[in-house]
Amino acid sequence: MVEEERSEQDSVKITRRRFTLGIMLAAAAGAFGSLLSLFKVLTPEAKAGYVATVAPGDLLVYAKGAQQGTVLQASAFKVGDSVLAYPKGKAKNPANLVRLVRLEESEFASPTHKGLTSQGFVAYSAICTHLGCIVGWKETLSHPASSYLECPCHDSIFNPAQGAKVMGGPAPVPLAQIGVKVSKNGELVFTSGFTGPIGPQA
Numbered sequence: 001m002v003e004e005e006r007s008e009q010d011s012v013k014i015t016r017r018r019f020t021l022g023i024m025l026a027a028a029a030g031a032f033g034s035l036l037s038l039f040k041v042l043t044p045e046a047k048a049g050y051v052a053t054v055a056p057g058d059l060l061v062y063a064k065g066a067q068q069g070t071v072l073q074a075s076a077f078k079v080g081d082s083v084l085a086y087p088k089g090k091a092k093n094p095a096n097l098v099r100l101v102r103l104e105e106s107e108f109a110s111p112t113h114k115g116l117t118s119q120g121f122v123a124y125s126a127i128c129t130h131l132g133c134i135v136g137w138k139e140t141l142s143h144p145a146s147s148y149l150e151c152p153c154h155d156s157i158f159n160p161a162q163g164a165k166v167m168g169g170p171a172p173v174p175l176a177q178i179g180v181k182v183s184k185n186g187e188l189v190f191t192s193g194f195t196g197p198i199g200p201q202a
């Protein structure tokens with residue numbers, strides 16, 4: 001009789017231990033999940049699914065057209081020109097797509113990172129910060145400084161002379177800038193990573 005009672009008490013203790021252990025594991029899993037969520041919030045690129053792999057020293061190449069894959073030469077661009085470009089050998093990652101623009105150096109104003117420009121060349125992520133369409137280029141032939149970056153999806157407008165500041169439309173933040181320079185032999189080269197997150201930033 002005493003042994004039966006002990007056996008029952010042991011069984012109750014084991015059940016309680018298992019129950020407590022279950023709660024602790026569930027709490028640990030919840031905490032881990034919260035940490036992951038926090039990490040995603042703190043890394044917007046990962047949240048949006050756009051993780052660029054461009055690196056300083058990568059050459060810029062044409063992203064499309066007859067010259068696709070060819071390295072960009074500074075001499076091919078006049079003030080007011082713009083082109084879509086990828087880092088050489090990294091075209092499979094859409095997060096690497098940039099829009100290169102050539103302006104008069106004197107046109108650059110805050111918040112453009114002037115140290116990331118070269119001979120009037122400036123580059124921004126080509127992925128719209130609204131919903132991720134590829135931004136186009138509206139050139140004003142009579143006054144290149146009035147040209148602007150425009151998203152074809154919902155008409156967001158970005159000012160390339162002012163750090164791709166949003167001038168209109170639903171885009172919540174500017175396009176991230178990325179450093180470029182003209183090398184000694186006249187090729188366009190990346191000099192940095194992006195200054196901010198890539199893709200939709202709702």
Ligand code: FES
Nearest residue numbers: 128130131151154
């Ligand atoms: S995706 Fe560019 S404005 Fe909507």
